[in-house]
Amino acid sequence: MRATVCLPTYDERANLEPMLQALAEVLREGDRVLVIDDNSPDGTGELADRLAEEHEFVSVLHRPHKDGLGPAYLAGFRRALAEGAELVLEMDCDFSHDPADVPRLIAAVEDGADLAIGSRYTAGGHVGNWGLARRVISRGGSIYAALFLRLGVKDPTAGFKCFRRTVLEAIDPETITSRGYAFQIETTFRAKRDGFRIVEVPITFDDRTQGASKMSRWIVFEAVWRVPLLRLRG
Ligand SMILES: Nc1nc2c(ncn2[C@@H]2O[C@H](COP(=O)(O)OP(=O)(O)O)[C@@H](O)[C@H]2O)c(=O)[nH]1
Ligand SMILES: [Mg+2]
Numbered sequence: 111m112r113a114t115v116c117l118p119t120y121d122e123r124a125n126l127e128p129m130l131q132a133l134a135e136v137l138r139e140g141d142r143v144l145v146i147d148d149n150s151p152d153g154t155g156e157l158a159d160r161l162a163e164e165h166e167f168v169s170v171l172h173r174p175h176k177d178g179l180g181p182a183y184l185a186g187f188r189r190a191l192a193e194g195a196e197l198v199l200e201m202d203c204d205f206s207h208d209p210a211d212v213p214r215l216i217a218a219v220e221d222g223a224d225l226a227i228g229s230r231y232t233a234g235g236h237v238g239n240w241g242l243a244r245r246v247i248s249r250g251g252s253i254y255a256a257l258f259l260r261l262g263v264k265d266p267t268a269g270f271k272c273f274r275r276t277v278l279e280a281i282d283p284e285t286i287t288s289r290g291y292a293f294q295i296e297t298t299f300r301a302k303r304d305g306f307r308i309v310e311v312p313i314t315f316d317d318r319t320q321g322a323s324k325m326s327r328w329i330v331f332e333a334v335w336r337v338p339l340l341r342l343r344g
Contacts, residue, residue: 178289290329
């Protein structure tokens with residue numbers, strides 16, 4: 111099944127080339143990477159264009175300004191589906207998600223899952239060198255989401271996923287307006303609601319060593335108020 115890895119970037123100049131090299135090692139013939147850059151001030155978009163010229167498996171989607179992770183992924187999903195991808199993956203471009211784990215996510219869907227989630231909190235999963243504040247927010251977010259939504263998923267805010275094409279076609283992601291962690295919770299929530307088979311694949315998540323996090327209080331706050339709304343509106 112042909113896969114497209116959607117890779118959103120905002121100021122990932124130091125990470126992009128090593129990430130594409132690492133993905134080249136694990137992807138198969140016909141698989142693609144789609145870089146979705148929000149006009150990064152550090153020139154990540156221009157670098158991506160240059161790398162796309164060098165590597166046939168890379169394409170770039172340029173967006174005019176920083177608009178959050180959710181809208182970037184939506185644009186990426188649209189493009190990947192239009193180009194015929196059977197599997198659509200999401201992952202960060204900061205090595206928090208290990209490119210070497212991509213084949214395990216793909217295999218989980220090829221073996222019958224509809225959505226595979228690279229999970230920090232399922233048995234065998236780990237969080238590496240993340241600071242205390244981030245650990246508390248992430249764990250707290252998982253517990254909070256579990257309180258309102260019966261997802262049966264240990265890592266609902268995870269951003270390392272592989273969707274079977276039919277999931278994205280069914281859950282109508284275009285109507286999701288969340289931008290941050292809430293976007294991740296909402297895609298998983300909709301997949302569960304629509305009866306798709308979700309599996310968690312244990313991963314080790316490490317903090318980035320290059321560049322800076324774009325997480326903000328706003329992103330956390332968005333998840334806090336959207337999760338109960340999901341419960342109410344379905
Ligand atoms: N295109 C795009 N990418 C973004 C945006 N915000 C974050 N990213 C990318 O999304 C991924 C995860 O973001 P990061 O800042 O590491 O968030 P954290 O892991 O929660 O600290 C990275 O590849 C970022 O470059 C955005 O507004 N637009
Ligand atoms: Mg990160």
